[in-house]
Amino acid sequence: MENKKDGKILDKGPFYHGTKADLKIGDLLSAGFQSNYYPEITMNHIYFTALQNGAGLAAALAKGDGQERIYIVEPTGEFENDPNVTDKKFPGNPTRSYRSTEPLKIVGEITEWIKLTDEELQNWRERIAKLRENPDAEIIN
Template sequence: MEFNPNNPVVKRCLQGMAMEENGQPEEASKLFQQAWHEATNDFEKFLATYYVARQQKNIADNLKWLETALAFALKINDDAVKSAFPALYLNIAQCYEALGEPDKAKQHDALATAFKEKPADKGPFYHGTKADLQVGDLLTPGGNSNYKAELKMNHIYFTALVNGAGLAAALAQGDGRERVYMVEPTGSFENDPNVTDKKFPGNPTRSYRSEAPLKIIGEVTDWVKQTPEQLQQWREKLANNKGEIIN
């Protein structure tokens, strides 16, 4: 299941987050509740309940909604949803700790750690670039960031979503044509901390990074390409992003 920002429930949650950022928590709460009532499948219900939980002032109510979100997430066999388990279990552990139930807190904290140590995603994986490469070539860390030219990257980045790799190729530095390669990690990898547990729970864009090289095993040519207007919007968004890159 590919994360879809055009999904009506996702849009409703984005509206709620915007209200939060504007210091309007009551309006945000109404939008998250509306998302919950509009949700029609387990993924939408998981997402909506996660945000409803964030609005709860009472710890017991927070725990109830978090456990409801977890119950929906456990029904979904999807790597993007599984990436939210560490945050879900950790938040539930903190609720149990605050409620004076240390055994349950310890149990859920252990589950959070277990799910965080290694992403469950088995791929296939992709890397977008404008470089002309061959099968068998290795992509290694140490290149300049596409988003902050003076920054040397300590990791090599990749994704399990071909359209995400296509966007990365379109935004990459250089004058070559956009290329999306199928890649195979040669070592361990982790969720990209720059996008994981930010606006949405977990790693919905299935973005990863590794200190070990990626081996090119093929090339794909079919992905959804951005319009010039969409690319300009992305470039403006990145140019206006004041946040620090976690390197």
């Protein structure tokens, strides 16, 4: 499925989803789970990116004790730019981050990528904690 705005294709992918869940090719990822960044929020969307490193960051920050994984995914329905980063934090969509209310189908897995160091991961966790302290940093669900 392609994301179109005014007849223009915004991104053709490939697309990735980072997680610690152990899934298989053909499985569907769907909305309805707790946010990794705001656990009190049940997400109305499933998030993905066209950047492997972005998916790697999501995998590193994901809840759980499982192995970090990056799955290659295909949207099964329409999707949009992720408003939590697009224009709100970065003009345009340089992170190539998207979300959908429709499931993502797992079509493959990336097994090698540049993983965050412990220090980088701690820095990201601290940044997220500071964002949570800012009342203007609400997540757009």
